[in-house]
Amino acid sequence: MRAMIISNPTSGASETMLGEIVGTVESLYDEILIRKTLGQGDAARFAEASGSFEHLIVIGGDGTLHEVVNGLMSLPKDERPTVGLVPGGTCNDFARALDLPVEPIEAARLFKMSHVQPVDVMRVNDRYGLNFIGVGLIADASRQIDPLQKESLGSIGYFLATIRQFRELDPFDVRIEQDGEVVHDGPISFLYVGNGAYLGTVPTKLPTQSFTDGLVEVVHSSAIGFPMIRQLLTQQLGLEHSSPEWVHLQMSQLTVHLSESQIIDVDGEHFEADRLHIDVLTSELTFLVPSH
Template sequence: MRQFTAVVNPTAGGSTAAATLLHVARLLREAGAGLETVYSHSLAHAQDIALRAGERGRIVLAVGGDGIAGGVGGVLSGTGAVLGLVPAGRGNDFARALDLPADPAALARVLLHAEPRAVDTIEVESAVHQRTVVLGSVYAGVDAEANRHANNARLLRGAASYYAGGLRAVATWRPADFRVTVDGVDHTHRGYTVVAANSPYYGSGRLIAPGARVDDGLLDVVLIREAPRRLFFALMNELGTGAHVHRPEVHVLRGRELRIEANRPVPYGADGEVEAGLPVTVRVRPGDLSVLY
């Protein structure tokens, strides 16, 4: 029977991670699985717990949102360890990309019986983060500002916090001149944002890259050009269905490696946790992580 180590972010989703795990843990133990639970006090601590558990041959459960999923999944990338997700955070976008069930009983069945499947990860390099690996996406520009606002929101949760953060970020954003190099080919771009997506979703269910797949060995690169703010607000609403990609202001590229630069200081983020400034280099790591889904 499978042996699990649950790494819990106790602050995820308004402190709901522990409560979410309780339901799943009971079902795992009733089925005969072994489960140990460790509460992390930082992302670095969670990554250390995950590495040690993986070295002991245990399946590592990341309990929380995209931050802990990306941080734990990233550090396990390339190690041969197996990752399971217990979504309990603000966004849960990588779990959404894997189509993981929200029902505890159905999720427990996946963790107990699903065979590990290889997914791609994203390697991120910059002056601040010499080498970081994440799961979902890297985003530069207004999206990074929006995510910072969402993370700092006290009264809003889930999609509402991201939508409010997006409105606040767009209202004050000045378009930047980006240079995006995809597999050696330069693309100039004046606008709002550049997103390198492994997962179709970000920002709590927003379908930023409808064609992205977690196991195709490629990143979908979404560029949103300068446009009147009223049009950008309309585009934000279209992120719910992915219809924004049909607008002339949106351009989608695909590639294995890209570098994002800008003509002025521009922030970037990754999986809701990493926060730094451009330039940044991003590479896909095909099939580098085994995940239960």
């Protein structure tokens, strides 16, 4: 069995850590090819060339994983290797959703006793994501996080940035369609479309959230002010206290029409758009996950 390792040195994957991870997994493989990223786009390019390997081990954070997913999705489904994820970033949200240890060496040790888990992939226009899509408050907050603050405070930095947004937050008009039927048409302060179960290291607490059910969680809100801050800080996306200002739906596909171009956040990566077509591709990738 052959494995490719994609390692992002800027996501905590030091030479020492890389050596320890290779030493941990080398007995599982006849051949290991190591690829180190030097800049944006490298992880995607390496993933595109991983079709002849049975396993693709990714050492890095959510940004590295996002690139890898987009690279893998350019391959035919039957040529995509199974992904072994070794968390190396700040949040590692999808690693948490997979119930992986956030300590890299511990995660690598699990490869010896793991099983293969199919995972849904979200297609967003011409790109792909695993964890979430954010518009409005969520996208603005993640863009405003100072990198040093993110490194030292983790999810707290995310929420500090979120609170700052209230000083300048204006609702925006959006039309959401499902199978051609309008399910919302009016102003909202944010839109969250989730496949994973964590946002900024904090569980979203949506009881129906699953990355294997062919559905995404769609949450939007028109709430502004202290009640919304309280909800966000405690991550009550599970809507334990129901409110007409919070809407939660499940969909396999949706189209989002924005009144003007907005910053869109897909797994922490940003682009601008005024229209999103989102659909769920069921069981498109496979990951190594802990055996329970």
